[in-house]
Amino acid sequence: MLTRDDLERYDRQIRYEGFGEEGQQKLKSSHVIVAGAGGIGCPASMYLACTGVGRITIIDSELVELSNLNRQVLHWDEDIGQKKAVSAARKLRSLNPSIRVVPIAAQITETNARDIINGASVVVDAMDNFETRAILNRVCVAEGIPFIHGGVWGLCGQVTTIIPGKTPCLACLYPQKPEEQTPFPVFGVAPAMVAVIQATEAIKIIAGFGRLLTGQMLYVNLATMDFCLREVARKPDCEVCGSRGNK
C-alpha cells in the first residue's frame, strides 16, 4: 500500500501514463538484485532506489579503492578500505529511507547464488568477471528470473535483457569464456549510461510497460556517439537454456 509520503515522493513518475499508482505499488513490492557495486552497480542501484524499488540487495566482495572513485559514484574518499556493498547500501538508504537495502559483502558462487537470488523480481548484471556472470545467468535461467546484462569498455557499452525461455541467454551469446583484460580502461560516464538503461529495463519489467531490449543487444560508443541495436538469437543447443541445458 502506498503511503502519503510515497505518493508525494514519486508524484512525477506516478503521473507517467501507463505507470501510475499501480506501477508504483509493483515497484514497492519488488526485489531487485544488483550484482556488483562498481561502475555499473552504483548508478543502477541509485536509480532503482530513488524510483522506489521496495527491496534492493547489493552484492560485492571487494573493498573500495582510490582508483574506483572516477566512476563508482556511491563510494567516496572517506569509504576507501570499506566494503563496497556496505558503503553502497549506506548511501542508498540515505537516498531513499523508505526502501530496504540489503548489502551482501561476499563473492557469488555456484554454492550460494541460488539462495541469494531466490525470489528476486529482476537481477541486474553489474559484475566485473565472466565466471560470476555465467553463474548468475545459469541460476536466473533455472529460476525464470529476468537478467539484465550490461558491460563496458572505455567509452563503449552494451546492454541486453534476458527473459528466460524467451530470449537468448548469456551463454547463447558467449558459449565460451571470452578473453578478459584487467584492469581495463573506463570513463565513469560509460558505466553510468549502461546502468541507467539497465535500471530502466528493470523498472519496465516490474511495472509492466514499455518495450524491452529483448532479443537485441544495444551497443553504444560515446567516443563517436554511435548507437545500434543488433538482433541476437537463441542457440537451440545452448548448454544453459537450450536442448543441452538443465532446465
Add this chain to the structure above:
Amino acid sequence: MKIRLKSFFHFDITRVFDQNQIDLAGERPTLRALLQEVIQKSDGRIQVIEPETGYIDTEYFVLLNGRESQALPQGLETELHDGDEVGIGMMHFWGGG
C-alpha cells in the same frame, strides 16, 4: 560514394577514422570492399575479415543498415549504395566498470 560507419570497439576508433563516414571509390563497391578499406586504414588493427577464410572474423559483427551481414543474400558481396550505414563491432565481453 559515402558510407556512414558506426563502430563499437574497445579502443578509440577516432584515432583511426576522424569522421563517421568512408568515401569509397569505384562504381559498385561491395561490403567486402568497405571492410577491406577499414582493415587497411586501421593498419590491420581491425581485422574484421579472416584472411584464411574470407569470412567475418568470429570476434566481430557487421551490420548493413541494421541487418547482420550473414543474413544478407549476397553476404559480403552485397553492393553498397550512397548513404548506406555499416556498423562494425567487437563481440568482446565487456566489464562491469
